[in-house]
Amino acid sequence: MATIKEINMKKYTDSGKKDTRSGFGAGLDVLGEKNPKVVALCADLIGSLKMDNFVKNHPERFFQIGIAEANMIGIAAGLTIGGKIPFTGTFANFSTGRVYDQIRQSVAYSGKNVKICASHAGLTLGEDGATHQILEDIGLMKMLPGMVVINPCDYNQTKAATIAIADYEGPVYLRFGRPAVANFTPEDQVFEIGKALHLQEGSDVTILATGHLVWESLLAAEQLHEKGISAEVINLHTIKPLDDEAIIASVKKTGCVVTAEEHNIIGGLGESVARVLALNHPAPQEFIGTNDTFGESGTPAQLMEKYGLNAAAIVKAVGKVMKRK
Amino acid sequence: MEMNSVKELENKVSQVRRDIVRMVHKVNSGHPGGSLGCAEFFVALYQNILHRKPGFDMDGIGEDIFFLSNGHISPVFYSVLARSGYFPIEELNTFRLLDSRLQGHPTTHEGLPGVRIASGSLGQGMSVAIGAAQAKKLNKDKHLIYSLHGDGELQEGQNWEAILYAAAKKVDNLIATVDYNGQQIDGATNDVLPMGNLRAKFEAFGWEVIDIDKGNDVASILEGLAQAKSKTGKGKPVCVLLHTVMGNGVDFMMHTHAWHGKAPNDAQLAIALAQNEETLGDY
Numbered sequence: 001m002a003t004i005k006e007i008n009m010k011k012y013t014d015s016g017k018k019d020t021r022s023g024f025g026a027g028l029d030v031l032g033e034k035n036p037k038v039v040a041l042c043a044d045l046i047g048s049l050k051m052d053n054f055v056k057n058h059p060e061r062f063f064q065i066g067i068a069e070a071n072m073i074g075i076a077a078g079l080t081i082g083g084k085i086p087f088t089g090t091f092a093n094f095s096t097g098r099v100y101d102q103i104r105q106s107v108a109y110s111g112k113n114v115k116i117c118a119s120h121a122g123l124t125l126g127e128d129g130a131t132h133q134i135l136e137d138i139g140l141m142k143m144l145p146g147m148v149v150i151n152p153c154d155y156n157q158t159k160a161a162t163i164a165i166a167d168y169e170g171p172v173y174l175r176f177g178r179p180a181v182a183n184f185t186p187e188d189q190v191f192e193i194g195k196a197l198h199l200q201e202g203s204d205v206t207i208l209a210t211g212h213l214v215w216e217s218l219l220a221a222e223q224l225h226e227k228g229i230s231a232e233v234i235n236l237h238t239i240k241p242l243d244d245e246a247i248i249a250s251v252k253k254t255g256c257v258v259t260a261e262e263h264n265i266i267g268g269l270g271e272s273v274a275r276v277l278a279l280n281h282p283a284p285q286e287f288i289g290t291n292d293t294f295g296e297s298g299t300p301a302q303l304m305e306k307y308g309l310n311a312a313a314i315v316k317a318v319g320k321v322m323k324r325k
Numbered sequence: 326m327e328m329n330s331v332k333e334l335e336n337k338v339s340q341v342r343r344d345i346v347r348m349v350h351k352v353n354s355g356h357p358g359g360s361l362g363c364a365e366f367f368v369a370l371y372q373n374i375l376h377r378k379p380g381f382d383m384d385g386i387g388e389d390i391f392f393l394s395n396g397h398i399s400p401v402f403y404s405v406l407a408r409s410g411y412f413p414i415e416e417l418n419t420f421r422l423l424d425s426r427l428q429g430h431p432t433t434h435e436g437l438p439g440v441r442i443a444s445g446s447l448g449q450g451m452s453v454a455i456g457a458a459q460a461k462k463l464n465k466d467k468h469l470i471y472s473l474h475g476d477g478e479l480q481e482g483q484n485w486e487a488i489l490y491a492a493a494k495k496v497d498n499l500i501a502t503v504d505y506n507g508q509q510i511d512g513a514t515n516d517v518l519p520m521g522n523l524r525a526k527f528e529a530f531g532w533e534v535i536d537i538d539k540g541n542d543v544a545s546i547l548e549g550l551a552q553a554k555s556k557t558g559k560g561k562p563v564c565v566l567l568h569t570v571m572g573n574g575v576d577f578m579m580h581t582h583a584w585h586g587k588a589p590n591d592a593q594l595a596i597a598l599a600q601n602e603e604t605l606g607d608y
Binding site: 039060061063065066068070071072073074075076077078079080081082083084086101102104105106109110111112 | 383384385386390432433434441442443444445446449450451452453454455456457458459460461463464466482483486487489490493494
């Protein structure tokens with residue numbers, strides 16, 4: 001049970017570490033009960049995607065595709081023709097890079113209501129190594145016209161996001177991960193696509209984070225607070241459409257920004273933020289993310305340390321960006 | 326459903342051929358060869374085979390649905406859709422022009438009635454057709470899914486994922502037709518990448534296979550598709566191998582890949598039109 005000290009700061013409590021993929025599985029199970037249009041497809045990774053309950057409770061609405069992701073995306077597009085809301089499940093690498101043209105033509109360009117749900121994103125997939133650790137998926141997906149891109153931060157938020165995207169008409173990329181991480185989003189918090197969440201109010205620096213880096217940003221803000229630096233922390237769970245107004249308003253107040261994501265800094269959240277700021281309110285920015293590199297085998301914690309994706313790295317980046325103000 | 330006689334269908338085919346060559350001539354681009362080769366199939370399908378509701382909605386519940394996977398033969402698709410009442414025939418004038426709903430390859434993006442999926446990047450249509458067929462089963466809708474694929478298109482690996490899946494999952498409300506003209510952009514399929522015995526391949530994957538040997542003969546197509554329909558609902562997907570001649574109906578375009586993606590010039594257009602009577606009025 002980790003707790004961020006409350007010294008004029010909001011307090012966030014980890015209710016117990018859980019994996020975000022289990023949040024997806026739980027959300028899908030809820031949808032199975034409440035929305036008969038929801039169907040699920042999986043490419044031989046039911047257990048990894050935590051889709052077991054949906055498979056068990058709604059076998060007639062579940063499609064085991066086998067190891068054939070291109071076919072899965074096409075079948076999902078076809079299922080929308082007839083009013084179904086398909087949720088596809090496989091690893092992030094096989095959900096995006098492997099099937100990019102299928103998503104581009106049969107889903108995005110065709111405007112199909114497919115929810116591409118991707119687990120094991122980023123370095124924290126761990127020991128399987130770089131073949132499976134996609135760090136380019138946010139970039140690939142955000143470039144597709146009309147595609148919504150969501151990277152929730154914890155179990156509760158992933159569950160809420162899974163439920164929310166069923167009510168949105170159009171293609172969505174939902175990205176989550178494998179490791180157990182702090183679960184601090186209130187269980188009853190409704191997920192609003194595209195609406196940034198202010199987690200800490202601050203005046204010296206804005207930290208914009210997505211996915212697993214949100215908790216690390218809260219830890220960083222605590223350390224910064226002890227050094228007398230007031231950091232504003234915003235959870236940008238939706239990378240597209242981006243909450244431009246929230247970003248601009250915060251950076252106008254603080255004058256500088258650090259972005260943090262488990263993704264290549266080329267093509268990720270940070271570049272989207274940089275575009276918004278360049279157009280509206282240019283400000284010094286530092287980027288936390290991998291830098292034009294593949295990952296490697298290791299434990300999630302070792303990898304996040306080695307590639308500079310943790311609270312310590314964020315604190316360091318804040319020091320750097322504040323000097324550039 | 327009102328059935329057209331073979332003679333009436335052949336009259337429509339003649340007009341559709343005129344539409345095809347005029348469309349590609351006007352913009353000096355597009356794919357006449359494969360379009361002409363499938364003119365009889367499209368006319369027979371839309372006039373006498375498909376159970377269609379009036380109007381158009383995306384979900385197609387309560388009617389048969391057709392998907393074109395080899396989207397480059399859009400001229401024949403557009404002509405037959407227009408002449409089947411999906412949109413005004415005059416709109417064929419806008420083929421491949423800026424701001425047109427008749428894009429180079431078919432798309433849902435511009436809201437053209439009759440089109441339910443974008444196609445053009447090859448090999449994706451069979452998966453989509455399977456998904457729509459499975460949606461029909463979930464909806465307890467007894468209508469069928471029809472799809473068309475190029476033979477060269479079967480070189481795309483996604484097809485074989487789909488062919489394996491459709492048989493394994495008993496998608497028996499699907500009739501997938503292969504335009505078996507033996508030609509692709511770079512030459513004969515047997516020279517570019519021979520595909521061996523397609524019938525044996527589909528059968529080995531667990532499909533019912535029907536050959537239509539005279540794929541440019543309206544009566545043969547009607548008979549073959551009726552036979553294909555009689556094979557649905559029996560636990561197997563159905564494949565129709567439609568033996569066609571690329572460029573059929575315009576003598577200098579026939580039996581060659583040369584007109585796969587090339588438009589006729591003014592003189593060539595005049596020859597092509599002289600060979601095909603204006604039966605229903607040019608657009």
